[in-house]
Amino acid sequence: MEIVKKYLSGLEKAYFDNGAKETWEHFEKIKHGATREDIEEIKSLYPEVPNSFISLLEFVDGTYWREYKGEEIILYFLGSDVEEYPYYLLSSREIVENQNLAIKCYSDYIERKYEKVHIDEKITDQPYSLKWLHFSDCMNNGGTSQLFIDFSPSEKGTKGQIVRFLHDPDEFSVIADSFEEYLKKLIDNEYDFINEDILE
Template structure:
């Protein structure tokens, strides 16, 4: 396992325990399963540039968003963003594959800069035909407020593999990290602030 991923998961577990949610973590760890090799291969075929750190996370747990393990459906906060104290779920391999066109379906007008009032980071491309985003996370509001993507089609100002965050009301698309690993390190450095005792 990637050292950053190992550090991230260990720190997340400690954060759950420190926020009096050790029981929730233990239940999660008891029933969760990692992604199957065949599903990892499917994602690699669709997204050849997928970061190994995301593969490692999916190998640890194949999604935490309405995901069934051992006959039990879970919704478990596993990620965060620059929207402080706001938790996100990890999508499963199946959900990532199913949502491979979601950015084009939902955000095409934003990508093509049709609305001046919507803030779009200039590191994000304005060429819809070449858009290639991997949707890996939805916020606690079922993705209605925020979603996270890995961007494999940045503008000349951006970086391949950068992490893009959509936020609703007011709508905006912003790059929050240059890479998925930088994104994980940001969550570590901000002390997993999306895990708060009052969530449990």
């Protein structure tokens, strides 16, 4: 996947350019990708999961307190439309464990029960048909923001669109029509979620 290769190459450069060369090189040395079994389980839960996302998991199986070679690492790996705000990639196990998170936590929102909460019109209003793959939490363990691949959009949406939840004020926005477009936006924004202040 060319977009994934381009994304990873640019992310490495962003770490190097912001004085965190050793951090990235150590990460590269100890990390590993998801197992074939874990990837097959994700594919069975989400048959339409994009190959580009699977390619990321094959590169690294999560970056939030994830143990590799006996060492727990945390590494900012993704961003969103929230400027200069970093996110972690969840592991394959976390993705499987969180398969019902959206239905459990956000059904009332999806049904539009709260007038002051912005919900993108591309998002369905049928909570029990939700099929969201939770793939990323923001830097404070998802308390402020989470990212999902949405396989159950409204008629105005696109299957595979990226949904960003933001807390306080609560809102759900579609930030890209596909995972590939999402990665391209992070590249075009020059990895603004990686900077010296954040990495300190």
